[in-house]
Amino acid sequence: MPALLLPLTRTVTYTRWLHLLVGALFAAVVGFVYPGLNGVHPHQWLLLPLVPVPLLALASLVPATRLAEGVQAKVMLLPGPHARHREAGAAPAVAAAPSASWGDRGRTALWLVLRLEAGLLVAFGSVQLPGLTIALLTSAAGGDGGGSGPVPAVAGHHWWYALLAPLPLAVLAVCVVALGGLMTAAARRLLGPSPAERLAALEERTERLLEHNRLARELHDSIGHALTVAVVQAGAARAAGSPEFTDRALAAVEETGRHALEDLERVLRLLREDSGRRAADRPTLADAGRLLESARASGAAVTCEVTGAAADVPGPVSREGYRIVQEALTNALRHGGSSVRMSVRIAVSGRQVELEVRNPVDSGASGRDAAGITGREAAAGQGGTAGRGLRGIRERAALLGGSAETGPCADGWRVRARLPFDHVG
Structure with a gap:
């Protein structure tokens, strides 16, 4: 099997994907309140990555927030003890403990913001990119190329659209693997043990x-x-x-x-x-x-x-x-x-x-x-x-x-x- 496809055979890749999607749920809940669902201009959706940030900063002041985030990171971001492919030289240094200092709270706040932004990016790609693949296949078959709801529009009807259909899914896979690895490294850094805990x-x-x-x-x-x-x-x-x-x-x-x-x-x-x-x-x-x-x-x-x-x-x-x-x-x-x-x-x-x-x-x-x-x-x-x-x-x-x-x-x-x-x- 080619090395490029190995990440797709690892269970941790999909648990990291789920972890990123869960990070976007809070933004979705906030979006229901503001800017709302009706009569919203497209530029107002650009506020979605910013509006939840003050609320996340307040949540990071609660000591138990670090504990909850640490448990999720350990379970969903790190390979389990029975994983076939272990990450060489990477110790699972994620602390599942409440915040004990202002430094812990600051790192937790930064982690929550990173998880929010990465989650929104992956959630957007998880909807748009598979929709683009469906639109390409539909247009190649002579049907309506989308343009309603979350499905992107594809102009024209060409048989070679079918050859382009796998590309959006490949881009989504690359984004999920790359962002999952980056968030795992960030978890070790921001949710890892503090000097006092070490x-x-x-x-x-x-x-x-x-x-x-x-x-x-x-x-x-x-x-x-x-x-x-x-x-x-x-x-x-x-x-x-x-x-x-x-x-x-x-x-x-x-x-x-x-x-x-x-x-x-x-x-x-x-x-x-x-x-x-x-x-x-x-x-x-x-x-x-x-x-x-x-x-x-x-x-x-x-x-x-x-x-x-x-x-x-x-x-x-x-x-x-x-x-x-x-x-x-x-x-x-x-x-x-x-x-x-x-x-x-x-x-x-x-x-x-x-x-x-x-x-x-x-x-x-x-x-x-x-x-x-x-x-x-x-x-x-x-x-x-x-x-x-x-x-x-x-x-x-x-x-x-x-x-x-x-x-x-x-x-x-x-x-x-x-x-x-x-x-x-």
């Missing part, structure tokens, strides 16, 4: 991406902790050779895996709903006991000191604090094995909570512990440049306006975080 959309998208990133980090912490505990406990049970210890290790693996599955299901549910607002079921510092119990069940010696009421810590701080403790314990188990000794301190005072996790690291050890990692490798593996876990701890603290320190200390390795309450009210 900024709001960008902020919303950024918030959504940040929320997805937070959920991914949380899933990494939860699943990573569960797998680390399972690996360490399995290695410790095999090394211990005690049925009683093996039963405790399997029970701990089961409990940790159950909590990890709950976290996985919650995160997947939030991702499916594309919402990060449901955070009430996330674990908090009040649930830190289960982390300690799972570490103890693997054979690690864990001591914990809690100062103040963990239940008084605000929700966002408490939830992030839980993840920080979880990541610190996971790193200690991963690099220290089941025989590691850890001390955990949770201190709530004033308007902040301090978290500290310590574990010894024998940097001079030459043998391998139950996890198969030497002390020297543990010191290197827990370094600030090692993995994503420690970086995630610092990022969590920074997002809450606090700080986190990770690195060697006098008696081994230390993770310490300070989380203020000021940024969460």
Whole structure:
């Protein structure tokens, strides 16, 4: 099929034609009032494109006008999602929203005037050009060549008028395709999102991406902790050779895996709903006991000191604090094995909570512990440049306006975080 005929095969061409004709209806209604239908001189019809303009300017002041025009433009001017021929590089940037500023109202007024004038032009051509084709065919057949009503007059009777008959329809098709494309471009420009709307959309998208990133980090912490505990406990049970210890290790693996599955299901549910607002079921510092119990069940010696009421810590701080403790314990188990000794301190005072996790690291050890990692490798593996876990701890603290320190200390390795309450009210 020739490329010139391709626009005639697209549904959007005819919806644009209809959109242009609808734009002329308002002028037709105004024309019934002035200049009227009876006793009208031809030059008075030239006022038809001008008389409705003040009324359109007043209509553009109504915020809902932009919403209505935006919806019509999206439905009738733009190719649908299942269109065979998509417009390359043209994003359907038409805002279906009420006017929020005088700039929006001004662009809406200009759009209404353009739609009026283009609609009148297409409506005139849609009546006159097919009528001219009919007149040419009638004259070629020896009949009356028109001249009454909207049908143009054709003088004479010539057989070759039949050869000219398709030309008016071709001109009409060209006008419809060209004006439809121009009005679509104008809609994107005049009914497109304002700078404020673009900024709001960008902020919303950024918030959504940040929320997805937070959920991914949380899933990494939860699943990573569960797998680390399972690996360490399995290695410790095999090394211990005690049925009683093996039963405790399997029970701990089961409990940790159950909590990890709950976290996985919650995160997947939030991702499916594309919402990060449901955070009430996330674990908090009040649930830190289960982390300690799972570490103890693997054979690690864990001591914990809690100062103040963990239940008084605000929700966002408490939830992030839980993840920080979880990541610190996971790193200690991963690099220290089941025989590691850890001390955990949770201190709530004033308007902040301090978290500290310590574990010894024998940097001079030459043998391998139950996890198969030497002390020297543990010191290197827990370094600030090692993995994503420690970086995630610092990022969590920074997002809450606090700080986190990770690195060697006098008696081994230390993770310490300070989380203020000021940024969460």
